[in-house]
Amino acid sequence: MMSRRQQLHLLSAALLAAGAIGSAQAQSDTVKIGLILPMTGPFASTGKQIEAAARLWMAQNGTAVGGKKVELVLKDDAGIADTTRRLAQELVVNDKVVALAGFGLTPLALAAAPVATQGKTPLVVMAAATSSITEASPWIVRTSFTLPQATVGIAEWAAKNKITKVVSLVADYGPGIDAEKFFVQRFTEHGGTVVDKLRTPMRSPDFAPVLQKVRDEKPDAVFVFLPSGQGTAFMKQFAERGLDKAGVKLIGTGDVVDDDILNEMGDVALGVVTSHHYSAAHNSTVNKAFVDAFQAANPRMRPNFMAVGGYDGMRLIYRGLEASKGAGGEALLEAMKTQRFESPRGPVSIDTATRDIVQDIYIRKVEKVGGALYNVEFETIKAVKDPGKAAK
Numbered sequence: 172m173m174s175r176r177q178q179l180h181l182l183s184a185a186l187l188a189a190g191a192i193g194s195a196q197a198q199s200d201t202v203k204i205g206l207i208l209p210m211t212g213p214f215a216s217t218g219k220q221i222e223a224a225a226r227l228w229m230a231q232n233g234t235a236v237g238g239k240k241v242e243l244v245l246k247d248d249a250g251i252a253d254t255t256r257r258l259a260q261e262l263v264v265n266d267k268v269v270a271l272a273g274f275g276l277t278p279l280a281l282a283a284a285p286v287a288t289q290g291k292t293p294l295v296v297m298a299a300a301t302s303s304i305t306e307a308s309p310w311i312v313r314t315s316f317t318l319p320q321a322t323v324g325i326a327e328w329a330a331k332n333k334i335t336k337v338v339s340l341v342a343d344y345g346p347g348i349d350a351e352k353f354f355v356q357r358f359t360e361h362g363g364t365v366v367d368k369l370r371t372p373m374r375s376p377d378f379a380p381v382l383q384k385v386r387d388e389k390p391d392a393v394f395v396f397l398p399s400g401q402g403t404a405f406m407k408q409f410a411e412r413g414l415d416k417a418g419v420k421l422i423g424t425g426d427v428v429d430d431d432i433l434n435e436m437g438d439v440a441l442g443v444v445t446s447h448h449y450s451a452a453h454n455s456t457v458n459k460a461f462v463d464a465f466q467a468a469n470p471r472m473r474p475n476f477m478a479v480g481g482y483d484g485m486r487l488i489y490r491g492l493e494a495s496k497g498a499g500g501e502a503l504l505e506a507m508k509t510q511r512f513e514s515p516r517g518p519v520s521i522d523t524a525t526r527d528i529v530q531d532i533y534i535r536k537v538e539k540v541g542g543a544l545y546n547v548e549f550e551t552i553k554a555v556k557d558p559g560k561a562a563k
């Protein structure tokens with residue numbers, strides 16, 4: 172038996188070889204896209220949303236692109252970074268994928284970044300949202316969002332809407348730290364005060380002690396970032412501890428009221444104001460068609476922002492392959508870096524310099540529409556670039 176270390180060495184050598192040959196796909200009639208997602212474990216909702224959206228894109232757009240047949244190879248990393256890296260290596264070396272895609276959490280995207288670089292394989296981040304991810308490899312292009320991008324809107328809105336004293340509460344890892352930093356900076360610049368900065372663990376958080384602290388501190392509002400999937404548990408505890416009755420407003424990025432779970436939260440979610448790049452209630456023809464088709468194919472699901480990241484990521488790969496005539500490597504990467512289109516979320520483009528997505532950010536409030544809870548957009552900040560890059 173080879174040791175794990177020996178296996179990794181062998182894979183590394185194979186990766187370099189794969190990269191040196193460039194696009195091993197060029198000779199084949201089929202191009203494979205390697206989709207790595209948390210399909211099991213605490214972040215499985217992200218995997219399910221993205222898989223459903225990727226399959227919808229393919230059902231709507233066919234499997235012949237740039238003169239090749241496209242095949243989707245789905246792998247479950249269960250949200251574990253070591254697994255993500257191993258799967259990414261196998262997909263590049265053995266399956267010779269033309270692109271890697273998915274990446275449900277920041278540590279998973281960061282674990283795969285060196286594989287993209289060594290294997291000279293474009294990597295599309297459809298979910299993870301720490302600002303610095305695109306700097307981890309020149310082969311990364313992102314169709315999700317960044318936390319600084321989603322945060323600055325609510326920071327400014329709060330300061331302009333009689334919220335002066337806030338406690339921030341974030342998941343204690345990359346995206347949470349970005350959210351905290353950009354909330355404090357923007358809110359303070361606009362005259363607000365952040366009286367405490369609380370953090371909860373990324374996995375299995377216990378919200379009771381931090382919510383007790385918020386109660387004791389009696390702020391006007393609590394600003395929250397939690398990764399998609401944790402919103403229901405948080406809302407339940409927020410209500411159980413009587414914070415809504417105590418008059419503490421809940422504001423945040425849209426992750427805490429994501430469309431996947433919003434309708435199950437119940438009336439405690441009514442009135443929650445967040446800023447984000449996607450709502451299933453976004454009022455456009457393109458979005459209505461997307462939501463209808465998604466729900467027709469997946470009757471018990473409502474698409475959330477993860478689904479849109481997956482759908483647009485597939486579009487990027489398809490349009491890139493059309494431009495590169497089915498070639499991978501640099502040709503595919505370059506074609507993906509200059510795209511501009513109307514997404515279900517609104518107008519978007521890829522920032523060629525940073526490879527991040529430029530998009531409108533909306534201020535939304537949870538309201539009942541036709542008996543169901545939705546994030547209803549009421550203000551738009553146009554064409555927001557990632558403020559995390561400008562801040563350096």
Ligand code: PHB
Binds near residue numbers: 298
């Ligand atoms: C991340 O880990 O980057 C992440 C995960 C879930 C979110 C946002 C960011 O909702």
